[in-house]
Amino acid sequence: MLAFVRKNQVPLSSCLCLLLSLYILTAAARGQLKNEPLGALLMLIMRPLQVASESAVSWVKNFRDNYDTLAGFKLENERLRKRIQNLEVERQRLLEAEATNRQLKALLDFRTQLPAGAITASIIANSANSWFQSCMLDKGSTDGVRKGMAVVTPLGVVGQVVGVTANAAKVLLLTDPNSGIDVLVQRTRSRGIVSGSLDSGTILKYVKRSEDVQEGDRLITSGIDGVFPKGMMVGTVIKVRKQHIGLFQFIEVLPAVQTSRIENVLVVAGDGSGKR
């Protein structure tokens, strides 16, 4: 008997465990299993381990959730960034269209005040060096532009056409030393010639010492030269210096039109004969 038990001690002990567990199961099913010490001991061992394990898992879970959230934010951020870029491009395009529209509307309004046959043109290039102040227009002889025509904007005089090809025209700007525009001081009707200079910017020449010219005086075209329509704004006097010797005053002028800031102009004939 003892030999049998010793030989089969493993299956016998296993069967004993089966029986014990069946007993426990039956007792538990009947509700008789209360305050059993083994379960309490196991719970005592397991609880702190489970608490520690659960907190570690919670940390992992939180980390994963945070990562997912951050990944979501990142995607959302990228999407919104792209959208902002697109909207910015769109906004820029609309602002540009609005500015161009405003400019063209002003030109259109201004055109009604000019002799008939004013030609709208865009500046397509500027002077290649600082010795000459000129620009190129996108309209030429096929559009009716002729040499000697005036180039103006609603703000004032820009310059004069000095060269024409079939599809382009070269304009000598008011600020070039070779230009000369017959002007009147609006306040006193004193006459002079506005021209550019290499050293002093734009100047008003040939105004007698006796003439009353003050800083802030507005200069307008006289119309006498037959190039520019009469009464167009040319510039404002910013500095007056009466020299000790000589017949004339030295007067510096701020041009009414900053040529570097304009894009569209009108080409007109001073005698009103300009044609499209």
Added chain:
Amino acid sequence: MRLCLLFFLVGIVLILLQTTLLHLLPIGIIPDLTLVLCVYLGLYHPTVGAALGSFLIGYSVDVVSSPSRMVGLNAFLMSLVFLFVYFSSRSIWAQNPLVSSIVVLFAALIKSAALVLISAFFVSLEGFWIGATWYIIQEALAAAVLAPVVFGLLRAGESFAARFRAAGQ
């Protein structure tokens, strides 16, 4: 006896894993690692201590997760698995990972079948069978897939303990 204590501690760790970390797996089931441990004990340590260890591991599972009126169920199942593997180990050579996986698969199926039967006998749960088959197969497959890994870790732990013991002596 020390080895039995070590396996019991491993069992506690596996229960902790099953009750916490493995819930994070996105596969929808919890792999029964304690079952794999019992199979390992049945295959490689067919001793009275291992039989007792299997019972204790099952009972620990009951303590932490079974409903109060079903305490003892897992203890019974683990003891049953151990007994099944003990008898099987006489006729199979389970050094191959594939064979160990197959043994674990059968052990898981036996455990699940016994669980369903005993549950039906002790606590007649209505609708308990619905969806049970697919769940049982999934759980058995998961245990079988993980078996070689768990076996490898247990073997590594054993050899480490043996080296540690040898260094102590």
